[in-house]
Amino acid sequence: MPDSSSPVVLAFDRVSLSFGGETVLREVSFAMRRGESMIVLGAAGSGKTVLLKTALGLLTATSGRIELFGEDVTGLDEQAWYERRSHVGVLFQEGGLFDSLTIEENVAYPMLNQPRLACPEEEVIRRVQESLNFVELGHTLEKFPSELSGGMRRRVGIARAIVTQPDLLLYDSPTAGLDPITANTIIALIIKGRDMRHATTFMVTHRYQDGQLLAGFHHDEATGQLLPVNGQRETGRTHYLVLREGAVVFDGSATELEASRDPYVRRFVRREEGA
Ligand SMILES: Nc1ncnc2c1ncn2[C@@H]1O[C@H](COP(=O)(O)OP(=O)(O)OP(=O)(O)O)[C@@H](O)[C@H]1O
Ligand SMILES: [Mg+2]
Secondary structure (H helix, E strand, C coil), X not given: CCCCCCCEEEEEEEEEEEECCEEEEEEEEEEEECCCEEEEEECCCCCHHHHHHHHCCCCCCCEEEEEECCEECCCCCHHHHHHHHCCEEEECCXXXXXXXXXXXXXXXXXXXXXXHHCCCHHHHHHHHHHHHHHCCCCCCCCCCHHHCCHHHHHHHHHHHHHCCCCCEEEEECCCCCCCHHHHHHHHHHHHHHHHHXXXXXXXXCCCHHHHHHHXXXXXXXXXXXXXXXXXXXXXXXEEEEEEECCEXXXXXXXXXXXXXXXXXXXXXXXXXXXX
16 A cells, blocks of 8 residues: 555656647646556646656656656656666557567567566566456467557557566557447456556546546456455545646545545546446
8 A cells, every 4th residue: 555655757847848839738747656557637738648758768757757666767868768678567548569570579579678577488478468467368479469459459569568577667648549349358457466466557548437447447367357446445545636728737546536526636537427
């Protein structure tokens, strides 16, 4: 159970970012501690993907300070960022699978490209198989992305994000473009990954229900099912950030989000719609 004494996994302190003359992040501040989940909501173009890429050092902040795993990473060079990224699993918004590689090769990719993760080939194969089994796609090793459905490709993306057993997982719009049932399957996998490995989880989403599931359910190892969280224990571990035109307009719990009177914030809150 994280509290204010748990180590900081990712924190932004007044981070701004501009492209040319256009400011797309405005003094963004937040902190995620080990084992916490953060859900980022915001309209299209509000800066969610830019925020995620800045947390990975793929975009460089114009000002402010970024802390990753307790270390000040502001202004690290590309090589140093590259090493830090080996501790982070990512599902990019656009999926990012390589069309010309098989599913097995796609999932193995992060294992083969980070010197820190170098291990014998049998170990890579075992980890890839394990990750694909985790998303129930262990039978697709030899297939190519084009042979899978959109939901299956998203699951392969999750397998690739978790294959390195990272301490921090970033998911950018994991349910975008999926039907509600497939979307729930994807969130169930994200919850399973969070609960089985206690990974700190950062998720950008358009669907309020995704956040409700992440905050309100846990993975039960005995049955393999998602069960509702009783009491405040798990919900207290999830917080929400709402971005508007690059600025944080809300940072708080699910209960606080639902109580918000801000019309922009309310756009993302759907009460009792079911998950
Ligand atoms: N590489 C870039 N160069 C210039 N502008 C960019 C770049 N990447 C993003 N932007 C701009 O930054 C703003 C935020 O974009 P971002 O992709 O973070 O939005 P988003 O909240 O993820 O939207 P969506 O919900 O559609 O994914 C937009 O105005 C976008 O045009
Ligand atoms: Mg985006």
